[in-house]
Amino acid sequence: xxxxxxxxxxxxxxxxxxxxxxxxxxxxxxxxxxxxxxxxxxxxxxxxxxxxxxxxxxxxxxxxxxxxxxxxxxxxxxxxxxxxxxxxxxxxxxxxxxxxxxxxxxxxxxxxxx
Amino acid sequence: xxxxxxxxxxxxxxxxxxxxxxxxxxxxxxxxxxxxxxxxxxxxxxxxxxxxxxxxxxxxxxxxxxxxxxxxxxxxxxxxxxxxxxxxxxxxxxxxxxxxxxxxxxxxxxxxxxx
Numbered sequence: 186x187x188x189x190x191x192x193x194x195x196x197x198x199x200x201x202x203x204x205x206x207x208x209x210x211x212x213x214x215x216x217x218x219x220x221x222x223x224x225x226x227x228x229x230x231x232x233x234x235x236x237x238x239x240x241x242x243x244x245x246x247x248x249x250x251x252x253x254x255x256x257x258x259x260x261x262x263x264x265x266x267x268x269x270x271x272x273x274x275x276x277x278x279x280x281x282x283x284x285x286x287x288x289x290x291x292x293x294x295x296x297x298x299x
Numbered sequence: 300x301x302x303x304x305x306x307x308x309x310x311x312x313x314x315x316x317x318x319x320x321x322x323x324x325x326x327x328x329x330x331x332x333x334x335x336x337x338x339x340x341x342x343x344x345x346x347x348x349x350x351x352x353x354x355x356x357x358x359x360x361x362x363x364x365x366x367x368x369x370x371x372x373x374x375x376x377x378x379x380x381x382x383x384x385x386x387x388x389x390x391x392x393x394x395x396x397x398x399x400x401x402x403x404x405x406x407x408x409x410x411x412x413x414x
Contacts, residue, residue: 288402
């Protein structure tokens with residue numbers, strides 16, 4: 186089972202460049218998320234989606250954009266990379282029910298902006 | 300405002316002993332709690348969860364205890380093994396309008412199990 190797949194694993198960007206982090210899940214989950222984790226810090230939610238065609242901002246959305254054209258895919262776009270966006274990015278997915286939700290994470294994408 | 304707090308950034312225990320990781324929360328509406336484990340260079344993986352209708356949930360060497368009156372939960376690992384060395388995140392959620400949930404994360408506790 187692939188679960189949640191993220192690409193690329195590692196990337197170095199120059200300031201001002203743009204890139205897209207790809208995320209795909211094969212569990213037919215309705216919810217998908219993008220988190221970032223800075224050194225020594227917890228997980229901060231960037232954007233999330235409750236289903237195809239629906240996205241919403243998390244705690245730290247500035248500098249990012251997302252789209253959800255299919256249930257499976259949830260790419261994260263950085264338009265003008267800044268050093269503050271150097272971080273580890275995790276894509277995740279879940280069912281969401283009234284009784285609780287367990288999130289499944291991808292392996293992470295390490296991004297350095299120089 | 301940190302709604303989910305893991306006050307110990309790190310913990311060190313001897314192999315074979317019990318590891319106790321603590322988590323406090325402030326929102327009384329939280330009714331579902333999870334623990335995740337994270338190894339370096341990997342994504343977090345789900346470990347164990349508990350609903351607020353229970354005060355204990357057990358899965359092998361891992362047990363989570365929930366004390367709703369104290370707004371406190373703990374993860375017990377018995378016996379601890381070197382492979383348990385990782386960062387452990389506590390997370391909590393409450394049912395919101397629209398019948399959906401949002402997980403609130405603690406900052407994590409780094410556990411080192413020494414041989």
